[in-house]
Amino acid sequence: MTDQPPPQDQPPTPPVPPGNPQPQYGYPQAPPPPAPPQPGYGYPTAPQHPYAQQPGYGYPAQPVTVVAGSGGDTRRGENRTIALIILAAVVAIGLIIGSGVWYAGSSHGGGGTAGPGGGKNGTATVTGGKEKVPANPAADVLFKVPQPKTEDPSVPTAGSWLSGRVYAKSGIAEIIGYDPADGTKKWTLKFPGPVCAATERVTADGRTGIVYQPSMPTKTSRPGCTQVAAIDVRAGTELWSKSIGTGEFATQFRNVTVSGNTVAVGGSDGGAAWDIGTGKVLWQPKPGDGCSDAGYGGGPKLVAVRKCGTYGNRTLSIQNVDPTSGKVISEYKMGAGIEYAGIVSTDPLVVGADAGHSASGGSGVSDYFSIDNRTGRLLARIPVSGDAYEGECDTISQVEECKGVVAGDGKLYLATKERNEKKAHGSTNEVVAFDLATGKQTGQRAAAGDSFALFPLRMDGGNLIAYKKPPYDKGGQIVSVDGASFRSTTLMELPAAGADRDLQTDFQPGYSEYRYTQGKFFMAEPNVGKPIGSFDKDRNLFVAFGTRD
Template identity: 30%
Template sequence: MSFGPPPSMYTQSALTAETQQKKRRRTWLLGLFALVLVAAVGTGGWLVWGGGGKGADASNRSHGPQGPLDVRETVEKRPADPTGKMAVRFSVDDLGPGEHYEMPGMWATDRILAKGINKTVIGLRMGTDAAPGDEQWKLPLDGPICGYTRRVTGDNRTAVLFRANDRGGAYCNHVAFLDLDTGREVWETDFPYSKLGDAKGLATGGDDQDTPSVTLTHGTVVVTWGGGTDAYAMDGGRRLWRTTSTGACQDMGAAGGDALLVRQECWNDDAPLDSTDAVNYKAHKVDPRTGRGLWTYSAAQGVRDIDIPSAEPPVIAVQAGGIGISEMLSLDAKGRTRAVIRLQNGTYVGECSYDDYLSTEDCPTIAVGDGQVFLRSKESGELTNSNWIIGFDLATGNTTEKFDSGPGSLLYPVRMSGDKLLAVRVSDQHIMPSGLVGLDPQTGRETPYLYFDLPEEADLMTMTEYNDIVVQDGRIFFGVKKVDGPAKGRPKWVYLALGIESMAVR
């Protein structure tokens, strides 16, 4: 398996391609047989292969029409039939010892599941059981993907960052805006890069650079690169503005959507480098069309890091103690602390993305909406697992509605859908079907959207630390963030992405 030269699965010989096609047909049949067996014996038919490809009829767009310059927000409807079937699958059956592939980013439309793989973005058509070579489209980039955003526009476009080339040490200094339905690159441009650390100078050959990030807000693609922030018009890629990091502070990450908050790291040269006082953190609200600063929130001395799960309303995730998020802060319209929500030494869990990609707003199990922030609790139980999701009022910090998973399953927040919370219910050891559910903070009611039971090979794809989970247009998708071959021995078969939709979809 390879994604982009050298070597390249996409430029393999016709003989190798024919061999792989035979393998894929065999794998598909074996996988289909296994799923039929599971349906007959284990789950009563919760997950089967079916037709598809015309798009789900189980969602509608959010409260008003969304144009091409809007950041997409959708409200999912309950499907007519909650029984799940596979909507799309992407797998390989020849992952060899020592092989490793980065798979940053996953996005969905009503027709396409898109996935980043090394230096390529691919599109998979709904209703297909795909392997490398079966893609609806492929968008090759000059170098590996080095940054991405989960955000998508109203007309299904998004942005990724990529390196100047695929040689070791190449700088991450290009941004591409692409169409997820067609795989067409709408525009691309380069941006500056700064030296790693508190230095303000540009990196030169061989110097590590500050990690850049990208996000979307209305009409604007925003890139932070350490030495400042650049903003580009979605319609054409023209640079709208550039702000330069000043003093001891550097722009390191941003959160978009309905507003723009830039995360800043500020260096204190008088403190020891290994001290928690060496770096202070700020969240700086910026007008996305002009770059003008509106207000700045400064975290307390000693805070180890901050993330921004929501720019509007502004919510800050704070690491004030050991490992992980220790409290959530809601801010008012002027950046002042409104409420403090303490996670009680791990009783409640807030997870944000901590990998090689700087994504300040990627907090997959923190959902903000309806005037609340929703978190999951840690797992409890000895023989069977259980947990709960709980809401906290952004005005007061008080707890609101609590949703229990019940014994034998776990609940994980996924995202808001209007004023409802979407969550994935993961069954313990296939005792019950897993599912996508809607939780109503006003009534405390849980509504099933999709029931399914993942094949054994895909069990670990529900783990939010190592996979992307996306709900869009009546479907739920699971995709790995990276994949490794076996330590030794024969090549193995691996799921890379999997989508599930309602049996009602034809």
């Protein structure tokens, strides 16, 4: 997921909402900035409706010290110990990198040119990727599922997985598996409470992890997110369910991920991990310790965001850890004053953080840090402006929730903010690339095209998969951007007419769960709520699209 062009003029900086720091277990809490109200059940959730403003998080900046891990530290299992992390030294705030404009030609008016194999969208072969280019990219609505009814203003429905011949989606206190071709229900898993946290990570054989509440909230009781479970998405079975502690003393977790055969969870009280197949505990928090894992990034590597000290006097480390033993392979120490970080990717290792209270545009990120996950050495620091780029990270609670930014194949891909162009009929943008080794722009740009807006989703080998948000009179698109040539190949064209097009506008980039693979595309809600008006009463939990070939 080169030479750097000179900075361009930037739009005015809007005011940034206050941050929402979380207290750390077992330590006196310095008075935090005023926190915005949280929806739903007492933990952060994505906004229910599009266009909601996300808070930015800022802290004083200082320089960075790089420390390669010795490999001696481990997470705490039943008999493991946790080493204290040393205080780090200082970092300077970087320059804001602007973005220019570059357009690729397209027969669809949206920047979707032929791929490197030549020919139009039906005959191109995408180099370095597994996604098949359809003979006809036109897509239809396959099926849709309405939102479950609730009287609560916000209920989490976190989790959306596409594995094998199953698409699975969380509802209220349940997960249902569907046939991705026609929506036939294959299985249903019931839970005593809502699924509060999920990861899109799925093992090769279709297993993943979730966090859920032990009971349904009431007017007088709102139980925490204390239960961790592993599920088999393809078979529709719960493999195990665990917690750390019981009842009111159970540890609460805010994020979950999967790496190898490990389910790892984190929160303000620390991190824990289990074997995904057996449920055997691999490590767990040590109450009263000065250091804890706030959360993890998963996938090809397992990376911990490890914090030491209390709010206002905290140090942060990014640790590449062995997913089975918890042993530290390498470590990078963030600069003093950086209290939170979000993980964009674990391989290559890229994190986003706010230095010096300088993050703008509600992004929560002022800089991206490219780190060698073998040695812990800082490769590059990439300063960005939230007023110029769309990428953002939930650095406080979700850790792995970075959206609109993707790293892979030696590059960091960022979408620029939408802007009006003289020759365009509406706003547009492009995706630009930064070299992860140097931190400089590569000079490569993929333009969205007239009135479209590109939003990076994930890597496909050496290629970038992105969603193109449409103008009022067209359907959206899924495109593959070749990592070498930066030419775009259209993989899917969503319906442009009537109600089918309107379905797409209910699921806005950055606030929805998008899953695409091999001609199937799912747009889903991470939380639902009581309708707030007549226009809102017929919203869907998710909608499925598919190409015709």
